[in-house]
Amino acid sequence: MPQWRADQLSPPSPAVTEKAADFRLGGFVRTHLANHNALWKDSKRDAAQGRLLGCLGALLGVVPTLFAIGAFVNGRVAVGLLLVIPLAVVIGVAVSRNRQRSQQGPRPYEVVYEFEHGFACPSPDGAFAFRWDAITSIHQAVTRHFYNGAYTGTSHVYTIATGDGGKIVVSGRSLDQGRKQSEFSMATVLMDQVSERMLTAAAATVNAGKEVRFDELAIGVGGIAHATDSVPWSRVTGLTAKNGTVIIQVDGRNWWTRQVQLVPNFPVFWALSQQLSATSKNER
Structure with a gap:
């Protein structure tokens, strides 16, 4: 951008x-x-126009340039200069378009x-x-x-x-x-x-003894659960988020793994689960 x-x-x-x-x-x-x-239609249209102009620029610029080089090599200077003109036109149009684009400011979809x-x-x-x-x-x-x-x-x-x-x-x-x-x-x-607003509401829900859901996961004071299993926080031995992946370990083994982008409201989930896990460890 x-x-x-x-x-x-x-x-x-x-x-x-x-x-x-x-x-x-x-x-x-x-x-x-x-x-x-x-x-998105306007965005796609502008992107397509940019690609089309790029392809035309390459075609109109590279081909005459190759012929111009050949002409210069063979001593036909006048022909070479004539063939360079399309390249100069392409460069001029590209510079003018970019300058106009920068002066117009961002598009509505930006x-x-x-x-x-x-x-x-x-x-x-x-x-x-x-x-x-x-x-x-x-x-x-x-x-x-x-x-x-x-x-x-x-x-x-x-x-x-x-x-x-x-x-x-x-x-x-x-x-x-x-x-x-x-x-x-x-x-x-x-x-x-x-x-921050969601985290405040989620913390209040947990403090009231209820669970907060994050798609298939549910977490509360007592522990964390998904569709087929639930465990207390005392058994959670690892909570990591690295390279775009969340890993929850139970008893030293991977218990649940997901890409961060698949976890709804990830900052809320992460802050709340870290807090509940730490609280459980401090109470041992």
Whole structure:
């Protein structure tokens, strides 16, 4: 995702503002750079156009260049210069297109608007809106990237669902490449506004003697269970999350394994299970 300037991040459109008011999202907070699939057709179209122009550029640039090299080698300088013209045109068009793109700012499918009580995204029908307190699950896929052993950034994909069937995918990437430094701010917002809220509610449920479900897993003060087995926390000997995989060990053996992205509300599950496991160990 390009690193747009702050003055290129426009405020919400009237359609977005109206939808935010309908959902009682409160005041506008800020614009975030984040891809979303509410306008996936537009995103796919722009990507396809980019690939097509790239292929045409390669065809119109490489072929004449090869002939031009041959002409220069054979002493036909005038012909070689003539053949270089298409390459110059292709380069000029590419530079002009990139400059125009950078001046236009982000596309509607590259921005998410944060409000006090939720967020909104442009959509084909105007806008989609989501309240923080209506979000029931977030599946996250967070991947750290390295080049020659050096960390270069992290990609984020969040699949967000609400209790009434609403669903949207928000994604982006943080960069750590020399002078190119950027943070995917929506990740922090989702953690602060959704995960922390869910964790508070989940902790209250557990303290009331009830279980909290995370898809096939259920955890409570007494232990952890899935469809075919349940164990007390005293038997849980390992809780690890590494390379995108969660592993729960019981009596020293792997008892349950899943990819992080398949665990709903993973930050809540992870914090709660770690806390309950630690409490059990301290009580021994």
